[in-house]
Amino acid sequence: MKKIKGYSITLTVNNENYDLTAEPNRTLLEVLRDDLHLTGTKESCGEGACGSCTVLVDDQPVRSCLTLAVAVEGRHITTIEGLSQGGALHPVQDAFVAHHAIQCGFCSPGMILTAYALLKENPSPTEEEIRRAISGNVCRCTGYAKIVEAIKSLADQGRQER
Amino acid sequence: MKKFDLIGKDMKRVDTASKATGEALFSGDLILPRMLVGKVLRSPYPHARIISIDTSKAEKLPGVKAVITAKDMSGDKWGVFKYTQDQQFLPTEKVRYVGEEVAAVAAVDEDTALEALSLIDVQYEPLPAVFTVDDALAPNAPLIHDVYPSNINIHVKIDVGDVEKGFSESFLVREDTFTAPEDSYFQGEPYAVAAQFDNAGNLEIWMPNAGPHLKAKPLSNVLKIPLNKVRVRKITIGGAFGGRSEIAPADVICAFLARKAKRPVKIIYTREENTVATRQAHAMVTTIKTGVDKEGHVVARDITCRMDGGAYSSTGPIAVSVPFLCMEQAYRMENIRYNGYRILTNKPIRGMFRTHGRAFACGVDTQLDMLGAELGIDPLTMRLRNARQTGDYTPTKSFVASCGMTETIIRTGEQSGWKEKFGKLPPFHGIGIGTNSVQTGFPMGIRGGSQAFIKLNEDGGITVITGIVDNGQGNDNMIVQIAAEELGISPDDVQLISADTEVTPSDPGSYSMCETFIGGNAVRLAAQDVKMKLFKIAAGEFGVGEDELTARDRKIFVTSNPEKSMNIAKAVRIALSRNESISGEGSYWPNVDAKREWVKNPYGQLSETFSFGTVIVEVKVDPETGQVEVIEAWAAQDVGYALNPKVIEGQFEGGFAMGGQGGMLSEFHQWHEGRVLNPTHLGYMVPLAIDMPKINNIIVETIDPNGPYGAKEAGMSVAMSAAQAYSGAISNAIGVYLKDFPLTPDIILKAIEGKGKREQ
Numbered sequence: 016m017k018k019i020k021g022y023s024i025t026l027t028v029n030n031e032n033y034d035l036t037a038e039p040n041r042t043l044l045e046v047l048r049d050d051l052h053l054t055g056t057k058e059s060c061g062e063g064a065c066g067s068c069t070v071l072v073d074d075q076p077v078r079s080c081l082t083l084a085v086a087v088e089g090r091h092i093t094t095i096e097g098l099s100q101g102g103a104l105h106p107v108q109d110a111f112v113a114h115h116a117i118q119c120g121f122c123s124p125g126m127i128l129t130a131y132a133l134l135k136e137n138p139s140p141t142e143e144e145i146r147r148a149i150s151g152n153v154c155r156c157t158g159y160a161k162i163v164e165a166i167k168s169l170a171d172q173g174r175q176e177r
Numbered sequence: 178m179k180k181f182d183l184i185g186k187d188m189k190r191v192d193t194a195s196k197a198t199g200e201a202l203f204s205g206d207l208i209l210p211r212m213l214v215g216k217v218l219r220s221p222y223p224h225a226r227i228i229s230i231d232t233s234k235a236e237k238l239p240g241v242k243a244v245i246t247a248k249d250m251s252g253d254k255w256g257v258f259k260y261t262q263d264q265q266f267l268p269t270e271k272v273r274y275v276g277e278e279v280a281a282v283a284a285v286d287e288d289t290a291l292e293a294l295s296l297i298d299v300q301y302e303p304l305p306a307v308f309t310v311d312d313a314l315a316p317n318a319p320l321i322h323d324v325y326p327s328n329i330n331i332h333v334k335i336d337v338g339d340v341e342k343g344f345s346e347s348f349l350v351r352e353d354t355f356t357a358p359e360d361s362y363f364q365g366e367p368y369a370v371a372a373q374f375d376n377a378g379n380l381e382i383w384m385p386n387a388g389p390h391l392k393a394k395p396l397s398n399v400l401k402i403p404l405n406k407v408r409v410r411k412i413t414i415g416g417a418f419g420g421r422s423e424i425a426p427a428d429v430i431c432a433f434l435a436r437k438a439k440r441p442v443k444i445i446y447t448r449e450e451n452t453v454a455t456r457q458a459h460a461m462v463t464t465i466k467t468g469v470d471k472e473g474h475v476v477a478r479d480i481t482c483r484m485d486g487g488a489y490s491s492t493g494p495i496a497v498s499v500p501f502l503c504m505e506q507a508y509r510m511e512n513i514r515y516n517g518y519r520i521l522t523n524k525p526i527r528g529m530f531r532t533h534g535r536a537f538a539c540g541v542d543t544q545l546d547m548l549g550a551e552l553g554i555d556p557l558t559m560r561l562r563n564a565r566q567t568g569d570y571t572p573t574k575s576f577v578a579s580c581g582m583t584e585t586i587i588r589t590g591e592q593s594g595w596k597e598k599f600g601k602l603p604p605f606h607g608i609g610i611g612t613n614s615v616q617t618g619f620p621m622g623i624r625g626g627s628q629a630f631i632k633l634n635e636d637g638g639i640t641v642i643t644g645i646v647d648n649g650q651g652n653d654n655m656i657v658q659i660a661a662e663e664l665g666i667s668p669d670d671v672q673l674i675s676a677d678t679e680v681t682p683s684d685p686g687s688y689s690m691c692e693t694f695i696g697g698n699a700v701r702l703a704a705q706d707v708k709m710k711l712f713k714i715a716a717g718e719f720g721v722g723e724d725e726l727t728a729r730d731r732k733i734f735v736t737s738n739p740e741k742s743m744n745i746a747k748a749v750r751i752a753l754s755r756n757e758s759i760s761g762e763g764s765y766w767p768n769v770d771a772k773r774e775w776v777k778n779p780y781g782q783l784s785e786t787f788s789f790g791t792v793i794v795e796v797k798v799d800p801e802t803g804q805v806e807v808i809e810a811w812a813a814q815d816v817g818y819a820l821n822p823k824v825i826e827g828q829f830e831g832g833f834a835m836g837g838q839g840g841m842l843s844e845f846h847q848w849h850e851g852r853v854l855n856p857t858h859l860g861y862m863v864p865l866a867i868d869m870p871k872i873n874n875i876i877v878e879t880i881d882p883n884g885p886y887g888a889k890e891a892g893m894s895v896a897m898s899a900a901q902a903y904s905g906a907i908s909n910a911i912g913v914y915l916k917d918f919p920l921t922p923d924i925i926l927k928a929i930e931g932k933g934k935r936e937q
Binding site for chain 1: 203364366545824
């Protein structure tokens with residue numbers, strides 16, 4: 016098989032710059048997991064249906080399995096490893112732990128980043144808005160009730176802070 | 178004084194912070210030095226003779242480090258039971274389903290591995306194949322295995338009382354047939370295995386599993402190395418749901434590739450491979466004949482169930498039995514006959530599934546509703562009249578030590594407003610109820626019991642060593658919670674070494690709902706063993722009896738005079754300086770009948786205790802589209818005692834979603850000649866957040882006499898009841914009883930249409 020020519024790119028991931036060579040067909044997910052060893056980003060379906068590979072590109076949730084690495088050069092990429100600062104859990108992570116929104120944990124990184132992006136855009140979403148926002152993320156363990164509760168607890172805080 | 182510090186409280190799970198940050202490593206995340214990518218070549222035919230396999234071109238491809246076929250293995254056949262040994266990890270003579278493993282490669286990267294697969298030349302002679310139970314049973318059907326005449330893999334026959342006499346004495350008898358196609362696990366984590374050998378021939382292997390010891394023994398057998406050289410390591414596991422308990426061809430293939438290449442190898446399954454080549458749930462056809470008296474009590478029941486088992490035995494004897502056993506636990510009956518068959522077809526292999534048997538349980542419950550309707554008795558009352566009670570024996574002779582079935586029915590009924598709603602809701606608006614019961618373990622031979630060790634450090638901290646595995650349900654936390662409670666220390670003082678076959682003792686694994694009851698008891702006993710040793714030292718220091726002491730807040734003190742106290746750390750230091758053992762050991766062997774066997778002798782104590790559950794749902798059906806909107810749900814289970822109520826709620830909610838919302842509305846596989854047409858998330862519809870109704874959790878506690886703190890298991894009876902509640906509610910809404918599941922919009926529309934025609 017003929018090797019495809021790689022391109023030199025610089026990716027900004029969790030506020031750090033990485034100089035990489037990536038073939039044009041290489042996905043952001045592959046680069047994050049295999050080159051940068053940021054294995055918190057998970058692959059579950061590989062076809063953009065389950066949301067497990069969700070990362071943030073300029074604070075917007077995207078499916079890294081359907082995103083080409085060369086297409087996000089110069090953008091600000093956040094993975095689950097970049098959410099907590101200085102050893103403390105980010106409030107979204109904290110809420111997921113406190114509300115038992117995590118069971119097996121495989122969907123959790125993607126789910127947490129989707130929740131983070133939702134709350135950033137809309138600090139006090141209704142339950143309906145929460146459910147819609149996370150319906151691109153499949154969780155097979157929880158039935159979503161505790162995930163919705165966790166996000167709601169932050170939404171209620173958002174409401175109080177306004 | 179409060180009874181417990183940690184038990185019974187909403188304790189934050191010890192494992193979830195690392196899952197929230199992405200730190201937790203799953204098998205597919207492992208990166209080892211010089212690790213190769215493993216890939217599997219699969220059969221394109223549902224049934225074919227293997228004429229030849231030529232791997233020479235693949236072996237010559239630069240970057241390929243190992244290629245294996247059946248020739249690299251002994252050809253031994255494996256099975257969960259002696260009488261089901263029918264599967265080679267790489268087949269020598271025949272392939273039996275589309276997707277069966279034929280050969281495998283390990284290469285420096287994925288592209289090279291995939292190219293190598295394309296260079297392997299396999300010559301097949303296609304054979305006639307069977308894809309349905311009826312075709313497999315037809316007189317001249319091709320045999321899938323020579324050892325199973327008529328393709329009948331397993332036949333479980335149970336006959337208790339006098340069924341014919343019971344029918345003749347019944348006031349009303351009905352016979353109905355219920356069907357459902359295959360459903361699937363869709364664990365978040367696709368199956369993945371990483372394996373490496375060291376110079377001394379020790380295997381280290383990581384994979385999602387529902388019991389590391391269940392994986393280690395067959396690996397030892399097939400690799401011909403002793404058990405102490407098989408190190409199944411602990412790793413975070415992305416769901417099991419009844420699967421992942423048995424050895425998988427991927428485990429064996431990965432180990433053989435690593436041994437041949439002399440380098441670590443990792444295989445990560447695609448979503449499609451996870452669906453096709455791990456396990457699926459059985460399709461089934463269940464015919465149920467039930468006789469009741471005027472008051473609706475079941476007098477006699479005769480059930481024949483035929484399950485489509487796919488190409489190999491897997492956990493067949495268990496799978497054929499469990500839906501029946503759940504039913505006989507849930508409901509009282511004296512005359513009962515069961516003929517359960519597992520039929521082999523040229524389709525992927527079927528195993529145990531969390532919500533196994535929707536065409537069985539929904540059949541039993543739908544028919545109960547139908548009988549009740551003819552008698553003028555509502556479904557809830559029908560269940561109350563037939564509910565299992567504490568102190569009963571099941572028909573197959575299991576003693577029921579604790580049973581809150583009636584309470585689950587009454588409380589879901591009260592909270593849902595059943596009396597005000599049933600029969601009084603507007604058209605296309607309905608309410609339904611389902612009940613069921615599950616085991617807390619089965620007779621599992623020498624793997625039936627669990628053992629635990631506890632080591633103390635001189636600072637008062639401990640390390641718990643146990644074979645208990647956590648698939649995501651929270652077992653790790655359960656272990657820490659119990660050990661910390663018993664010793665009066667903080668969960669932060671507890672380190673856990675679990676699910677690692679090099680160091681942790683034997684344990685049955687998580688898949689029979691037994692980890693709390695059996696594993697939890699073993700951990701508790703180990704902690705009590707340590708506590709007694711500490712108390713002996715403290716008693717000597719204080720000049721009191723050991724029974725006068727309490728351990729709490731990292732201290733041991735005289736219960737009547739808490740001023741008299743010493744830190745646990747001090748007691749440990751005294752023990753060390755006196756050369757006294759301070760480690761603890763605990764083991765628990767459940768009270769089950771070792772002579773009970775799934776096929777040969779299906780009588781005797783099956784499990785030491787059972788959980789019981791009820792689910793009620795209220796739905797609206799759109800008569801134009803057949804779409805179901807679930808308005809609200811009520812889920813109750815007798816869990817024995819709630820060790821960590823939030824964890825239990827999570828199990829109720831997850832089980833409800835999988836069994837009810839997914840299992841009864843949208844989840845099923847479609848086929849074309851043995852090929853799964855919807856193996857991925859795009860075609861197989863698992864529930865999303867927007868689909869789910871409000872779920873009201875009702876925890877019922879009966880304090881089991883032998884469970885740890887009275888606990889049994891944490892939510893499987895809800896998972897196994899939810900589908901029935903959905904089907905009952907939809908039937909109630911549209912005024913037609915439905916017998917073919919899941920209840921997709923087309924089935925519902927057809928039923929509404931049929932009813933309209935009949936009424937004209």
